[in-house]
Amino acid sequence: xxxxxxxxxxxxxxxxxxxxxxxxxxxxxxxxxxxxxxxxxxxxxxxxxxxxxxxxxxxxxxxxxxxxxxxxxxxxxxxxxxxxxxxxxxxxxxxxxxxxxxxxxxxxxxxxxxxxxxxxxxxxxxxxxxxxxxxxxxxxxxxxxxxxxxxxxxxxxxxxxxxxxxxxxxxxxxxxxxxxxxxxxxxxxxxxxxxxxxxxxxxxxxxxxxxxxxxxxxxxxxxxxxxxxxxxxxxxxxxxxxxxxxxxxxxxxxxxxxxxxxxxxxxxxxxxxxxxxxxxxxxxxxxxxxxxxxxxxxxxxxxxxxxxxxxxxxxxxxxxxxxxxxxxxxxxxxxxxxxxxxxxxxxxxxxxxxxxxxxxxxxxxxxx
Amino acid sequence: xxxxxxxxxxxxxxxxxxxxxxxxxxxxxxxxxxxxxxxxxxxxxxxxxxxxxxxxxxxxxxxxxxxxxxxxxxxxxxxxxxxxxxxxxxxxxxxxxxxxxxxxxxxxxxxxxxxxxxxxxxxxxxxxxxxxxxxxxxxxxxxxxxxxxxxxxxxxxxxxxxxxxxxxxxxxxxxxxxxxxxxxxxxxxxxxxxxxxxxxxxxxxxxxxxxxxxxxxxxxxxxxxxxxxxxxxxxxxxxxxxxxxxxxxxxxxxxxxxxxxxxxxxxxxxxxxxxxxxxxxxxxxxxxxxxxxxxxxxxxxxxxxxxxxxxxxxxxxxxxxxxxxxxxxxxxxxxxxxxx
Numbered sequence: 001x002x003x004x005x006x007x008x009x010x011x012x013x014x015x016x017x018x019x020x021x022x023x024x025x026x027x028x029x030x031x032x033x034x035x036x037x038x039x040x041x042x043x044x045x046x047x048x049x050x051x052x053x054x055x056x057x058x059x060x061x062x063x064x065x066x067x068x069x070x071x072x073x074x075x076x077x078x079x080x081x082x083x084x085x086x087x088x089x090x091x092x093x094x095x096x097x098x099x100x101x102x103x104x105x106x107x108x109x110x111x112x113x114x115x116x117x118x119x120x121x122x123x124x125x126x127x128x129x130x131x132x133x134x135x136x137x138x139x140x141x142x143x144x145x146x147x148x149x150x151x152x153x154x155x156x157x158x159x160x161x162x163x164x165x166x167x168x169x170x171x172x173x174x175x176x177x178x179x180x181x182x183x184x185x186x187x188x189x190x191x192x193x194x195x196x197x198x199x200x201x202x203x204x205x206x207x208x209x210x211x212x213x214x215x216x217x218x219x220x221x222x223x224x225x226x227x228x229x230x231x232x233x234x235x236x237x238x239x240x241x242x243x244x245x246x247x248x249x250x251x252x253x254x255x256x257x258x259x260x261x262x263x264x265x266x267x268x269x270x271x272x273x274x275x276x277x278x279x280x281x282x283x284x285x286x287x288x289x290x291x292x293x294x295x296x297x298x299x300x301x302x303x304x305x306x307x308x309x310x311x312x313x314x315x316x317x318x319x320x321x322x323x324x325x326x327x328x329x330x331x332x333x334x335x336x337x338x339x340x341x342x343x344x345x346x347x348x349x350x351x352x353x354x355x356x357x358x359x360x361x362x363x364x365x366x367x368x
Numbered sequence: 369x370x371x372x373x374x375x376x377x378x379x380x381x382x383x384x385x386x387x388x389x390x391x392x393x394x395x396x397x398x399x400x401x402x403x404x405x406x407x408x409x410x411x412x413x414x415x416x417x418x419x420x421x422x423x424x425x426x427x428x429x430x431x432x433x434x435x436x437x438x439x440x441x442x443x444x445x446x447x448x449x450x451x452x453x454x455x456x457x458x459x460x461x462x463x464x465x466x467x468x469x470x471x472x473x474x475x476x477x478x479x480x481x482x483x484x485x486x487x488x489x490x491x492x493x494x495x496x497x498x499x500x501x502x503x504x505x506x507x508x509x510x511x512x513x514x515x516x517x518x519x520x521x522x523x524x525x526x527x528x529x530x531x532x533x534x535x536x537x538x539x540x541x542x543x544x545x546x547x548x549x550x551x552x553x554x555x556x557x558x559x560x561x562x563x564x565x566x567x568x569x570x571x572x573x574x575x576x577x578x579x580x581x582x583x584x585x586x587x588x589x590x591x592x593x594x595x596x597x598x599x600x601x602x603x604x605x606x607x608x609x610x611x612x613x614x615x616x617x618x619x620x621x622x623x624x625x626x627x628x629x630x631x632x633x634x635x636x637x638x639x640x641x642x643x644x645x646x647x648x649x650x651x652x653x654x655x656x657x658x659x660x661x662x663x664x665x666x667x668x669x670x671x672x673x674x675x676x677x678x679x680x681x682x683x684x685x686x687x688x689x690x691x692x693x694x695x696x697x698x699x700x701x702x703x704x705x706x707x708x
Binding site for chain 2: 009011012017018032033120123124125126127130131134190191194196197199200348349350351
């Protein structure tokens with residue numbers, strides 16, 4: 001018998017663990033601290049939202065989409081409503097499209113704030129976490145001014161918006177943009193050129209462009225690997241076609257590149273918001289929508305760019321009922337999460353938390 | 369029983385209590401400084417500006433149930449926090465924090481302001497602070513929990529990577545001062561160069577001071593080298609399974625170790641209790657100020673930097689810190705030989 005036990009150590013990370021971002025469970029097989037294999041176990045937050053949607057009418061579903069990616073609820077609202085509009089061929093007035101774009105981009109900033117904060121905290125930089133929450137609070141205040149809610153907004157309606165922006169809101173958004181722009185360097189100062197941050201993120205969890213495409217990754221994960229794919233640019237929705245913005249891409253596809261991509265997206269989002277506020281057209285906020293929403297028989301798929309990647313909705317209608325016949329979501333968190341076992345293989349336990357953070361998952365969206 | 373003996377006894381009592389108090393104060397300072405760094409207010413409910421917060425925390429911990437996992441090794445599990453705390457307290461006993469005093473003529477001979485003046489004080493400190501790591505390794509192993517085990521393993525991996533450079537940095541000062549007694553080393557730093565620059569060893573040993581500080585962070589398991597407890601990775605590392613007062617012991621040990629490391633740095637590099645303006649019997653104020661500055665530096669660093677990875681620390685320790693410490697020692701020795 002060998003003197004020492006040299007078997008693999010099976011470490012159960014989660015579902016209750018400080019850095020698994022909710023109730024994700026990762027079963028790690030370790031050799032020392034090196035990961036030789038892993039199983040990702042999901043489903044702890046499954047609420048059957050897709051099935052539930054098939055038993056709710058089209059207006060009620062907006063509320064359920066809030067509960068999927070609860071840190072960027074407005075994006076899910078928008079994706080769902082646009083899908084139904086596509087199915088029913090409803091024209092959305094330009095003012096509504098502009099306000100939707102502003103909401104979506106504010107939401108992107110809030111979501112990236114939360115991501116950067118938790119990701120930095122996973123790597124041990126606690127202060128960045130609180131700085132990000134400080135600024136995320138401002139976005140939540142803007143949303144509160146707009147629709148009264150701070151987390152689950154229910155902010156978009158089929159065919160337009162429930163509310164016009166309150167008086168002075170555009171000025172508040174402008175002020176916020178100026179303030180936030182001055183705060184981005186604060187995060188960068190603490191991280192971007194920090195040697196420890198670089199050593200912890202560079203060449204960690206490298207994924208090549210081919211692999212990223214083959215795994216069906218999207219969003220900053222895909223762009224970090226150097227693929228300039230952004231639904232906002234490639235298949236413009238809402239009012240994105242009217243605005244100038246760049247799609248930042250990485251080169252190597254490591255954790256550091258994904259970090260840089262997201263930080264640059266802060267700036268691009270601000271650019272879009274400013275253009276949208278400046279060019280905000282007058283007019284109605286709700287298009288011609290029938291009183292009873294009953295789409296014609298048929299099916300459609302529509303995808304938008306959520307902060308985490310491509311969020312797509314598939315809706316099939318039988319043309320007879322006021323509920324979808326089939327409702328299916330392509331959640332970016334779920335698709336991106338499948339890269340995790342591949343990313344963490346060969347790395348250390350300390351990198352596992354960095355990589356879970358780097359993917360940017362929300363378990364509510366993974367499990368639905 | 370002579371007055372001297374009573375005074376000495378009281379001094380020991382005072383040092384012990386001041387250490388506990390300094391840990392409490394450090395907890396408060398850590399929370400307050402980190403709050404200001406993070407744009408928050410920090411504790412401000414218990415006492416003036418939250419000064420009593422640490423005492424409220426201790427009270428809470430006292431009332432908690434003492435839990436021990438069934439699978440844990442009962443003896444080692446119990447003794448581990450005691451080892452940690454005892455090592456932390458003992459190490460401070462040989463550190464002088466002021467010059468001698470006769471308490472305004474009350475004593476027949478002057479009483480040095482330290483618990484005991486050992487002629488090999490540097491070695492004693494080195495030996496005892498290294499004992500502290502046993503507390504962590506034993507806690508990690510005896511808990512019989514995977515996260516704790518990983519924390520304990522990291523701790524031992526960490527120790528072998530900084531301890532050598534730590535020792536070599538100290539050795540350079542010993543070569544320079546020609547003594548192993550901390551009191552003598554401090555007294556060697558009396559006086560000024562060109563009437564302005566104090567004769568502190570930091571000016572002769574800038575590299576050694578940096579090496580000592582870096583190794584000191586690793587020694588006290590503080591961020592960016594806080595791998596054994598790395599909250600985000602190992603939940604709480606070696607003290608995952610500890611609760612109530614045995615957890616508080618680890619907590620206490622961590623802060624006292626910080627004070628000890630800062631106090632040793634003050635004595636060896638910053639001239640201990642020596643300083644201008646104040647009369648010599650108030651020298652301990654200088655000592656306190658210098659230690660506080662170093663402690664602030666540790667807190668500042670913790671809340672600014674991300675965490676290293678433990679293999680990166682090992683690489684850093686062996687490839688950079690150790691060669692630098694060796695070069696520093698050889699250069700110092702050569703200079704001392706050359707100048708005499």
